[in-house]
Ligand SMILES: *[C@@H]1O[C@H](CO)[C@@H](O)[C@H](O)[C@H]1NC(C)=O
Ligand SMILES: *[C@@H]1O[C@H](CO)[C@@H](O)[C@H](O)[C@H]1NC(C)=O
Ligand SMILES: *[C@@H]1O[C@H](CO)[C@@H](O)[C@H](O)[C@H]1NC(C)=O
Ligand SMILES: *[C@@H]1O[C@H](CO)[C@@H](O)[C@H](O)[C@H]1NC(C)=O
Ligand SMILES: *[C@@H]1O[C@H](CO)[C@@H](O)[C@H](O)[C@H]1NC(C)=O
Ligand SMILES: *[C@@H]1O[C@H](CO)[C@@H](O)[C@H](O)[C@H]1NC(C)=O
Ligand SMILES: *[C@@H]1O[C@H](CO)[C@@H](O)[C@H](O)[C@H]1NC(C)=O
Ligand SMILES: *[C@@H]1O[C@H](CO)[C@@H](O)[C@H](O)[C@H]1NC(C)=O
Ligand SMILES: *[C@@H]1O[C@H](CO)[C@@H](O)[C@H](O)[C@H]1NC(C)=O
Ligand SMILES: *[C@@H]1O[C@H](CO)[C@@H](O)[C@H](O)[C@H]1NC(C)=O
C-alpha cells in the first residue's frame with residue numbers, strides 16, 4: 001500500500017508552471033487506472049488534481065495540503081468521477097438526419113443515406129453545423145474522444161467544414177479524412193490527395209491548440225481494390241505518420257472486406273499507426289491472429305450492428321482486441337454508456353445460450369460491469385495507441401466525467417461505482433465533463449456561450465436536409481446487392497397487436 005497522498009503521482013508540483021491553471025475535483029469516488037495491476041482502482045473520498053490538459057495526481061485525500069497556487073476547487077463529494085468515454089467509430093456529419101430513418105436497414109442506408117448518396121445534397125455549411133452539433137451531443141453524454149470516419153469529404157469545402165467543426169467543438173476528435181471516388185461530383189481520390197497533403201502540412205495552424213488530430217479513413221483495401229489508390233493512401237499514412245487509419249470491414253455476404261489480411265498487403269498493419277477496423281462482422285480466425293500479432297483493434301458498434309443487421313457473430317470471442325463505437329448516431333443512441341450496457345447484456349446472452357443449448361442451467365455470468373467499463377474507456381485509448389486516454393492516472397489527458405451519483409434517483413443506494421455507472425446511470429446523470437482539462441459541461445449544462453446559436457443554425461440546416469430527403473424515393477431491391485453479388489432477403493416483420501392490427505406502420509414524419 002502506498003502512503004503518499006499522491007497515489008499515482010508521477011509529476012511533482014515543481015513540474016507545474018506557476019501560471020498554469022489548476023483544478024481540484026475534491027471528495028468524489030474516482031474510478032482510476034493502475035498501471036501496475038493493469039486494472040481499475042477505485043479511490044473513495046479522494047481528489048483529482050488537473051493542471052492545464054493533464055491529470056497531475058489522483059489523491060486519496062479529498063483536500064491535499066499542497067496545491068498549486070490559484071487552484072480552483074470543485075466539490076464533487078458524493079459523486080462518481082470516471083474517464084471520458086471513447087467512441088472509436090462515428091460519422092459526425094449525419095446529425096442533421098435525426099429521426100428520419102429509425103427503421104433503416106443497411107441496404108436502405110447505402111441507397112438513401114450513405115456518403116455516396118448524400119454527396120451532392122449537403123452544403124459545406126450543412127456539414128459544419130451537423131458535425132458541430134453532433135460533437136456537442138456526444139460531449140453532453142460524457143463521450144470525450146471520438147474517432148470520426150469523416151466520409152463528408154465531397155469537395156475541398158465540405159472537407160474543411162467538418163475538420164473545422166471538429167476543432168471548434170473542443171472535443172478530442174481523431175478526424176479521419178475519407179478517400180473515395182465521388183462520381184456524382186467528379187471528386188476523385190486523385191484530387192483528394194493534394195487536399196489531404198495541404199491539411200497535413202498546415203496541421204499546426206488548422207488544428208490550433210485543440211485536441212483534434214488528423215487521421216485517414218479508406219474503405220477499398222480489398223479484395224477487389226484499386227491497387228494504385230491503396231498504395232498511395234498507405235504511403236500517406238506513413239509519410240504523415242497520421243494519428244490513426246480506420247476502415248469499414250464487414251465481409252461475408254456484405255462484401256466490403258477490408259480485413260487485416262487485406263490491409264497487411266499494403267505494409268501499414270504492423271507499423272507505428274494504429275489501425276481501427278469497424279465492425280469486422282465476418283472476421284476470420286486468421287484475421288484475429290493477425291490483429292493480435294500486430295496489436296490492432298476492432299470497433300464494436302453494438303447498437304448499429306444490431307439495428308442494421310451487420311451482426312457481430314465473432315466479436316464476443318476476441319474482446320481483448322476491441323473497443324466500442326457508435327457509427328450513424330442519427331438513428332439511435334449517440335452515447336457510449338448505452339453501447340456498453342447493450343454489449344454487456346448481449347455478450348451475457350450469447351454465452352448463456354451456449355450452455356442452454358445443451359439443456360444445462362448457467363451458473364456464472366459471462367461478463368462483468370468492470371469489463372464493459374474498460375471496453376468503453378481504456379480499450380478505446382489502446383485502439384488509438386494512447387496510453388493517456390480513457391484512463392484516470394497521473395500524466396493522462398484530463399478528459400473526465402463527473403456523474404451526479406449523489407442526487408440521481410436511479411443511482412441512489414450505490415456501493416459499487418462501476419456498477420452504478422454501467423447499469424444504473426443514464427446520460428442525464430452526467431453532471432460535469434472536462435476535455436483536455438477544460439469544462440465543456442458544468443452543472444448539467446453545456447458551457448459554450450455559442451451553443452444557443454449553434455442550436456438555432458443546426459435546426460435550420462436539419463430542416464433543409466430533412467425536407468430534401470422527404471422527396472427522395474425509397475430504394476427497391478430488384479438487382480442483387482452490388483458489393484458482393486448476394487441476393488437480398490426479406491426478414492419476417494413483427495406484429496405487436498392482436499386482431500386487426502395496424503401492423504408495421506409508417507414513420508411519423510412531417
Ligand atoms: C504562491 O503564492 C504565494 C503568495 O502569493 C507566493 O509567496 C509563493 O511563492 C507562490 N508559490 C509558487 C509555487 O508559485
Ligand atoms: C463530370 O465530368 C463529366 C465529364 O468531364 C462532365 O460531363 C460532367 O458534367 C461532370 N459532372 C459534374 C457534376 O461536374
Ligand atoms: C482542392 O484543394 C487542392 C489542394 O489545395 C487543390 O489542388 C485543388 O485544386 C482544389 N480543388 C478545387 C476544386 O478547388
Ligand atoms: C477552416 O478553417 C480555416 C482556418 O483554420 C479557414 O482558413 C478556412 O476558411 C475554414 N474553411 C471552412 C470551409 O470553413
Ligand atoms: C472481384 O474480383 C474477382 C477477380 O478479380 C472477380 O471475379 C469478382 O467479380 C470481383 N467482385 C466484385 C464484387 O467486384
Ligand atoms: C477511382 O477512380 C479512378 C478513375 O477516376 C479509378 O482509376 C480508381 O480505380 C478508382 N478508385 C477506387 C478506390 O474506386
Ligand atoms: C509517429 O507518431 C507516433 C505517435 O505520436 C510516435 O510515437 C512516433 O514516434 C512517430 N513516428 C515517426 C516516424 O515520426
Ligand atoms: C509485428 O511486429 C512485431 C514486433 O516487431 C512482431 O513480433 C510480429 O510478429 C509482427 N507481426 C506481423 C504479422 O508481422
Ligand atoms: C377486421 O377488419 C375487417 C376488414 O376491415 C372487418 O371486416 C372485420 O370486421 C374486422 N374484425 C374485427 C374483429 O374488428
Ligand atoms: C422504413 O419506413 C419507411 C416509411 O414508412 C419505408 O418506406 C421504408 O421502406 C422502411 N424501411 C425499411 C428498411 O423497412
Ligand SMILES: [Zn+2]
Nearest residue numbers: 149278327328
Ligand atoms: Zn460507419
